[in-house]
Amino acid sequence: MPDRSIAEAGAQMRAGRLTARALAEAHLDRIAAENPAIRAFVAVTPDRALACAAQADADFAAGIDRGPMQGIPFAIKDLVDMAGLPTTCGSRAAPATPAATDAAVVERLLAAGAVPLGKVATYEYALVGPSFDGPHPPPVNPWNPDHITGGSSSGSAAAVAAGLVRVAVGTDTGGSIRSPACYCGVVGLKPTHGLVSRHGIFPLSPDLDHAGPLAASVAEAALMLDAMAGFDARDPASRACAGPAAAELGQPIAGMHVGYARDWFATDPALNPAVLVAMDDAVSALSLLGARISLIALPDYAVMEAAGAIILHHRALTIHRHRLHAYGRQALQSLLAGLGLTGADLADARTAARHLRDETDAILSRFDAVVTANVLAPAPPFAAFAGNKAVWTAMRTLPFNLTGHPALALPIGFAGGLPMGMQLIGRAFSEARLCRIGHAFEAATDHAAQRPPRQTGGR
Template sequence: MTITTTSAADLSTALQAGDLTSVEVTGAYLDRIAAEDGELGAYLHVDADAALAAAEAVDAARVAGRDLGPLAGVPMALKDVVVTEGVPTTSGSRILEGWRPPYDATLAAKLKAAGTVLLGKTNMDEFAMGSSTENSAYRITRNPWDHSRIPGGSSGGSSAAVAGGLAPWSIGTDTGGSIRQPAAVTGLVGHKPTYGSVSRYGLIAFSSSLDQAGPMTRTVLDAALLHEAIAGHDPYDSTSIDSPVPVLAEAARRGAEGELAGLTVGVVRELGGEGHAEGYEPGVLARFQEAVALLESMGAEVREVSCPAFDLALPAYYLIAPSEASSNLARFDGVRYGLRAGDDGSRDLDEVMALTREQGFGPEVKRRIILGAYALSAGYYDAYYGQAQKVRTLITRNFAAAYADVDVLVSPTMPTVAFPLGSRVDDPIAMYAADLCTLPASLAGVPAISVPCGLSEGLPVGFQVMAPALADDRCYRVAAALEAAQDAARGHRLLDELGRTAPGSAA
């Protein structure tokens, strides 16, 4: 096993034991970025000198005997929506090209304090608006499994970096599924925390009532460790929940033991359950059903649950999110920072602002601003935005009713595997449908994790686990149990293929 295929948890152990240095680990990833990212397109900004300097500082502190945390010296990547002091932060948009923020987002500051080494900022759909990372103003990102296919979105750069071996783990953001969906199509673990449990301060806002940062990793334990590092109350964020950080890594370790007796799992009928399979690829449903059977084999009780309002999540989301976006993006006007177009002295301020927004925003961002502004306009607010918020309440009530009978809810993460690049660019409705399974948890603010559950036609399939608010540990427990069971099954299949018997069994 090489450095760039080792889990972050194992890298941490090796660094603490002195078997590796941070410079060695960081250098290995920088070499791989230099060799592979020209084709993959995962990063928008990489500063090798700064990364190596940070790694050297961690190594020196360790040699000096300083008490360092478990993440110290482990490299990582940040989605370009995370404000990072002195580092170009564009949110994938021309309107912020070249902007170097004067401060750190809270989660960036926490990771810096933990001693992580920033490799770079990853590509994304502009202002996190998209499901394929084809809406970036700078470059297209490709899926490491098949370069002709999407890596998911909007956190496609983060997913491609980890899945492609260009980072051991990364931070993404999830508004309607933008952590879980790219994790699913690239074979990663991606967790959307309970809304408000990870600070949004310093995240460039798309939809303030939905945006949430979280981990994208190769293993469930890695996700839990990274989640613990960024979680916690933040007085700078008015939506931050003042509650203790749950013990997530321990939940993942307990889940990996494979014991789920006493746990009740609800299969959501409206998300690929019995009778609601239209639009889902057969291979995706087959892998999902196999994963459910694995959970049952570990002692979980499985039952089907109906959440009727989930069928309305897609239209509700695409009224609420654009409405909030139209308000949030009003700040990008060419006056205070970023791009400023047409300021040659011949135009008034309104004209300069209009030219700046015309040149700075891409087609998808303009589409959502227009849709949101319309939904919020006089005479239409109650008919569109108000109705969508009522649907959101119904979805939240569906979750509450379901959790009265089950501990977690499960579904496929995405109805299909990664689709070909360019295949949905001219069909926004088809593109939006990629988020069908992830939207309910976002609208309700509950935690949800995507964990790999096999392949369909050679491409990864994701399995989604949802839990009540602040019960993120349940997501990690179930995901880790499934991960361990699948690893064991793969090991047994490999032994069979090699013509051997499992250890301890009769020859």
């Protein structure tokens, strides 16, 4: 039952062949059986889940339809407030006081009739990991438990990949939705900056912070994003909502113009050759679907990453400076990278960001989407992080936090039994177009249909 898509489960609930309570109970049973091995959930809320499911069932019975997410279970990254639970942020430094209210994204999902199952793991304060000095052991990759999930939406990706839930809330400041989506073989959607309110989400770097969905499919990511999105005056960056991300699902992509930023990653020494082969094959699949492909050059990646890193590290240290003594080793190492940065450095980086955003806008104005690599190799093993040290993994994600453009991550194959992925980037508020392209690709390939083996028992 937990393996039904949102559309399938919704149709059955509306036809009276399934109840939201039964669906929630099936998810809770699977979490109880399999989460000890996956370690994705750090807190499960059965009472609240069943109460919300009962309300969804009562609404269905009364003819009240709140939309596609009604009765659908979801998980919440533990950087996001959920009333009645502490927001631990994956850290021993976090206060144990339960949140008094729900974050804006949780409010909106509850208003849409969705059913909250609980909190899933994050790297400490959305910084780096996996770490072993936090309040919980890190989640494992469902495809191979000896490998990491990526971060910082580690629990969100692991929970979706393992089939514990179809959709989960994630956050993305430098790739934290897209990196774990890639490593775990699921879909991740970082929306346009300002489309989803961050009120009630602990900040890392507000210039770059985004919230968005991780999901088992493109269609489900689109449906969840539509429930999450909307203007919120409590978030200073919030902007008027775009059209529904699900509006163009199922439409053909023949005639669309897609730019392929191959040179952004093809000669990088960190690239696993299998990623290049899979990327070329994925772009060929888009061509066979009728898209017109052009090789393009994006702004220099190193410059974009450097400007983004300055903003991230300067702002993160400002937010976290007062409690550095309580952080784990990896998080502390990451935060200390901001010590040598000045206000002038931040101002220069923001100026560069504006220029790079304008340059990227000009490129994207000529295309329906741009495709490039997401992460340059499959998930590394936990052994690479021996000694609890921070390890850099090569990604191509941070620039679109810097520019604020939407980016859709989706699987494109496997290397050594581990997933690989790409990302589609579009103009601001073009989520519907990205999901249309991603959904067409997904339907024409079998990558998203593959699931890891069930895991039981603890590690």
